[in-house]
Amino acid sequence: MTADVLTPTGACADPRAVAAEEPADLARVVRARRRPTRRVRLVIATLAVAAVAAVLVRVLLGDYVVALTDLLPILRGEALPDAPGASFIVMEAKVPRALLGLLAGLAFGAAGAMFQTTLRNPLASPDIIGISVGASAAAVIALTFLDAQGLWLPAAALVGAVAVGLLMHAVGRGTTLAGQRMVLVGIGVAALLSSVIQFVMTRTSIQDAQAALVWLTGSLARATWPVIGMLSVAVLVLAPLLAVCARWMRLAELGDDLSATLGAPAGRARLGLVVAVALAAVATSATGPIAFVAFLAGPIARRLCGGRPSLWAAALIGAVVVVLSDFAGDYLIPDVNLPVGVVTGALGAPLMLAVVVTAGRAGKA
Amino acid sequence: MTSTTFAPTPVDGTALRARDLTLSYDGRRVVEHLDLDVPAGRITVVVGPNGCGKSTLLRGLARLLRPTEGSVHLASDGAHDDVWSLRPKGFARHVALLPQSPPVPEGITVVDLVGRGRHPHRKLVRRWSRADDEAVTRAMRATGTIELAERPVDELSGGQRQRVWIALTLAQETDVVLLDEPTTYLDLAHQVDVLDLLRDLNRSRGTTVVMVLHDLNLAARYADHVVALRDGRLVGSGAPADLVDEEFVAQVFGLRSRVITDPVTGSPLVVPTSTHHQSGATS
């Protein structure tokens, strides 16, 4: 339909049309469009290398150092004659922990960035607005009252996170400023669920309460192959979905009205949130809510990519941070094994304050 | 450059048609039983006092607010389709809306932002095409924003930024463009600048323009067709020279005034005689 109104090659008799030849303008537009993309690609490639390096550090170094040359034979299942215990330590402790950290970090980072961009708020990550607390409350109740084991724990966490997500959606639906209302409801519900968790903790033995606390802090200690299997299936299924949603996310950034005007069906962008809720829930169920990874991965990625949000960069940053923090928690202080969440929490809190301040400044515009 | 002799492109028919249109927010009726024909290929300006439902009407026309009663029809290829029967992307290839102050995504460059306007023309799997680049270039040339291509949008001045938003809307390549107060927050020179730009687009491309304007004099100067609202109802519509007189200003704005002829453009010029509101309810 545009063809008859608008002839393809600039038939606009615009009096202020620039004197330059159009091919020059076109070339300039193409160049300008590619420049930021190139930077984002470079950042993602670098981060991917960093993630692999972090996993290798986690597996090879530490109290029990494994030579890189020994790693491949161990992974292939060959016995090492000069180090009989190596295979067990690597395959049952080091590799699972590294892999769980990698997967959980990817999931938290991607989910956080998805929330922040879709809701257009750098503070609106799943760990602040109730999704993680929903998963935690359900898991803690399952852990202490129902003695949940194995895959029941992730299932409970998923139910909790989805329930909070649904409540947020229900409250936002059909109102103006739905996104903002959703965030606020999430915060309120998070406060209630924290109270529930605290209440549960007073009702159970100190052993159970302590176990729940460790879980609530976020820890990779329960890295077993079934958990890793579950999480990797979830990541493999949800990541492509997220890629599709990322395109809507680019529209969601423009605000509800403009994105609808550009043909994004109403509320479609929030589909990405559903995927993000699922990712965050599954990861939370496997490791507990690792403090601030979801919250900070997005802003860090944004900074690296020159101001543009990138889902993949955020995911990779999450992975690098979790794997390295876990390593630091194990070996930084001799004889003390800190759960990964303590490390990310301690490092993340000051960074978080910086994000709060800069976010507020930007919001003034 | 503000020549007065633009002859409206002779395009017949109606681009958008509202019938018995009622629009509500959170259960409160803002626009009631409104009949409206938006002439194709013309500039239509919606005027009215604060809170009369101007922006709401625009959102209703842009398929952003589902009518509680009545309907909006879009004329395309000789047929009139209810806008809610069209697919979102299909509608977005015909009608573009520029909201009043859309949020600027963080760190985005001008070229990237304008490119977002290509969304309705993209398929799920197809990559960015040369046609997209060309459309973006055209839109940026028409708005004079080529020179800003690599700049981050949040560093631009208000006037530049508004041009970039209009470029985004143009990159959508629709035959109808709706704009909600495109001159807000701009000084008088930039207001005239933006409105001249829109009129040039209308005259050169035949794009149907519908906009909400606050300033009645600017409305009378740039509109081919004025639509006046008060309390969510249509008070009058027609060519500014026929419509805008002292009685009209009193009826729509409750303002006593003299209406003279603008010495520059020949359009009606409203000069308030008193700031005292006539319609009783002084505040």
Next chain:
Amino acid sequence: MSATQTAAREERVAPGEATLPGLAALLLALLVVLVMAVVASIVLGSTAIPLGDVVQVLTGHGDGVADSGIVEARVARTVVGVLVGAALAVAGAAMQGLTRNPLADPGLLGVNAGAGLAVVVAISVFGVGSLSGYVWWAMAGAGLAAVLVHALAGLAGGGSPLRLTLAGAAVAAGLASWSSGLLVSSKQSFDSFRFWQVGTIGGRGLDLVVTVLPFFAVGLVVVLLAVRRLNALALGDDLARGLGENVILARATVAVGVAVLCGASTALAGPIGFLGLVVPHVARSVVGPDHRRVIPVCLAAGPILLLAADIVGRLVARPSEVQAGIMTAVIGVPFFVVLVRRGRMASL
């Protein structure tokens, strides 16, 4: 959406501006209800005590009454409830006025988390082990957190309700993660803390009340004296300055008052959320936005709600109890959700 804004503006003027006699009658009615709540709080519980016995104990003739110990505990509990309820409600109203954020609440904005972190430090680093030992730590922590959130909000340029609430939630998350970091390696510390972190008005002796009482008094006086300033601040800093108000001084005064009230409440009862959110909103819906009316109503209504929450918490889980801090969250969150859903937040 100029239509929505105009309508909102019209409605803001409308809600029943109670006349002065009307306000007096309302306060009187609230006082009657408060007295009833106080009586109920002493009489009701896992074991109900006849009113006659209560009177005997209170008049010093309780030697023959078997439950005199329970009566004394319940009296202390009720006194704590009245003080904390009043303080939190007034602090909430002042906080909402100060930040111009209808969703401000000591719990949501991270003040409770600050008190929590301070208590954790006291327990795990300094080996403090008693309620009276926690008091100063909690007070300092709550006060510092209140200052931190206000400073952040100031640095961040004021910000919309959404931004401030999110900033508060983020601060709370940060403080809480430091707390768990300290607790996770020490089972003993956590065993003490897990009971403190659920706010309750029970189990505090009157001696503890006496220790904290001056802070309640100072906080209340500061906020009550600043009521007029709150009204000016409600118009926005620029307009308030135009009206001749010293904005910085006004803000600082109110902020200090709020911090002292929150600190004292948390020190006495532990973290209790949502009371400071709910009560001011109910008050405003009845008497309009004028702080000169809202604050007195909060003063009377806060204790009523907290005592009611506590009584219900005692009755639903007999012979055990659900702590008041849990009950206020259970009551407060649905209220909060309705507020968010209905609220005309033109500038979230």
